[in-house]
Amino acid sequence: MLGGSLTGPVDSAARPMIPTRIVAYCRAGFEPEAAADLGRAATIAGTELAIDAPTGRGYVVATPAVFDSQRWPRALVEAPPVFVRSLFFGTGQHMLFDAARTRGRPDRVAPLIELVDLFRRDCAIPGLPHSSRGRARFAVLRLETPDTNDGKAVSGLCRSIEAPFAQALRERGALADSSADDKRSDEPALHVLFADGATVYAGASLPPWGSHWAMGIPRIRMPREAPSRSTLKLAEAIVTFLGDREGELLHAGMRAVDLGAAPGGWTWQLAYRGLMVVAVDNGPLKGEVADDAHVTHIRVDGLTYLPRKPVDWMICDIVEQPSRIAALVGRWIAEGHARRCIFNLKLPMKKRYDEVLRCQSLIVGALARTRGKFDLQLRQLYHDREEVTGFVERIG
Ligand SMILES: C[S@@+](CC[C@H](N)C(=O)[O-])C[C@H]1O[C@@H](n2cnc3c(N)ncnc32)[C@H](O)[C@@H]1O
CATH class of the missing domain: 3.40.50.150 (Vaccinia Virus protein VP39)
Structure with missing residues (x-):
């Protein structure tokens, strides 16, 4: 079952495009600054934005009044964000299941596959031609959480579903094989942000406006010989x-x-x-x-x-x-x-x-x-x- 704006039957003949949301990760407490980053890009992209940016959440969600999939990537290159660590373009918020009524360990992979199918079919993915609608393949899968204590609480869940979810995506041609030979640099990354155990956002990013690293966080080892964490x-x-x-x-x-x-x-x-x-x-x-x-x-x-x-x-x-x-x-x-x-x-x-x-x-x-x-x-x-x-x- 899918919640949010995607619930209900889909009329395949007159299928509307899903309104595109921009999901942007930032340091918790810097949501107003991340929102200001997106506001600057929106001005260049020639649109107004409605921004949902509660302080301390670790990400902001923006809905452009008009979405132009060609202008947005250019705007982000022209006014590169300072406080946004990584962003993706995608769907609004979705409930994978009804948390209040569900007991035990609900299946998350099947509703996630349904959501990704819908996203590939009905969302404009910036950087990809319209002709790829419905057939977009992703180079990598990123299961992400906010960089907050609440986010850390769902990271174990993400790890547990990553392998079966990736396998199911590969079987339907939506995800490249993990070997480097099979990936192409023009293929986007697929992001799924787990806001909590049942609520997700899905979308896609491409460099340079999408980060190379999950949630925009590079993994860096602390060298033992260095005198400070700085x-x-x-x-x-x-x-x-x-x-x-x-x-x-x-x-x-x-x-x-x-x-x-x-x-x-x-x-x-x-x-x-x-x-x-x-x-x-x-x-x-x-x-x-x-x-x-x-x-x-x-x-x-x-x-x-x-x-x-x-x-x-x-x-x-x-x-x-x-x-x-x-x-x-x-x-x-x-x-x-x-x-x-x-x-x-x-x-x-x-x-x-x-x-x-x-x-x-x-x-x-x-x-x-x-x-x-x-x-x-x-x-x-x-x-x-x-x-x-x-x-x-x-x-x-
Ligand atoms: C944040 S610490 C630098 C940490 C350093 N980057 C590291 O990785 O270990 C700031 C340093 O700036 C120094 N400092 C402050 N004012 C200075 C100045 N006018 N000239 C030179 N050093 C200054 C302080 O003594 C302090 O050691």
């Missing part, structure tokens, strides 16, 4: 912003400056990859990074320090007003002190979105004066708390 922030920034280009852009022999380096978690990531790092901080470095031959520790003010010769990378995790860090980053890149930069902006308690936009325009303004070409990206990473991480590079 090391995970830089590790995540590297996989997020550099992706396949990591080997080309960040490698042994390059030179870097780490502003606000102590106790050394970010410096460790670079020294581990063989970069020569000047670690700037009045505080002490800890652990093996303090004696690493790749690392030179200097105790000076990171807000005024500049290297004698340009470096490949500047990274900055100084706890300071975000606009000061944005101005610092703009100066380092615009004046050519570094080619690329990864930096963290600590957000204020209020007007967080406005502050991010202000920092973005400060950096863009500084770079625009140089007439060079630049790429700037800002994201709230999984390992970020009340903060966002940025990446900027001079192109050419």
Whole structure:
């Protein structure tokens, strides 16, 4: 049985398209900012949005007044979300069974298959031609939960149904085989979000606007040798912003400056990859990074320090007003002190979105004066708390 907007008989001759919903994951507590991200994209896509974004839920659901499956992906590339970790386009909310009346272990796979069939047949999947309606095949299946305590409570259930659900999808040609040979890069990922044990949303995503990782959360191992958990922030920034280009852009022999380096978690990531790092901080470095031959520790003010010769990378995790860090980053890149930069902006308690936009325009303004070409990206990473991480590079 399907609930929500899909209940009842379906007239196959005059079958209406299901209104498309956008389901977007974010850090719990940042739903207003994730909603603002979607609002910016909606303006570019030329539509209004109704947004359901209760604080603390870990995801928001948006319903565009008009849905154009060509314009939305372009809008998300033009105004990339900062606080949305991952999103998919899909159906509204569906009850797999009536939780109040059902006892024992209800079958979830059969109603999920029914929902996916309906979604393939009656939903516009952005990035796919209309001719693929009803025949869309998915490259991967992602059974997802919100990144909250309630979400963790249903993750065991997701694991238990994943294999039989995937098998049933493969049997009807809806899911590629798990071997790499069988997957195509133009095939979308199939998402099923379990809001709770009986309530789901289903939909599809494609890179670059859909994340490579379930719920937009990359799995990153905490290196035992690193002196702080903050090391995970830089590790995540590297996989997020550099992706396949990591080997080309960040490698042994390059030179870097780490502003606000102590106790050394970010410096460790670079020294581990063989970069020569000047670690700037009045505080002490800890652990093996303090004696690493790749690392030179200097105790000076990171807000005024500049290297004698340009470096490949500047990274900055100084706890300071975000606009000061944005101005610092703009100066380092615009004046050519570094080619690329990864930096963290600590957000204020209020007007967080406005502050991010202000920092973005400060950096863009500084770079625009140089007439060079630049790429700037800002994201709230999984390992970020009340903060966002940025990446900027001079192109050419
Ligand atoms: C969040 S911690 C950095 C953590 C580091 N990224 C890691 O992974 O271990 C911020 C650091 O910035 C340093 N700091 C604050 N103001 C600074 C300044 N003006 N110049 C240099 N360092 C500063 C602090 O001493 C502190 O060690």
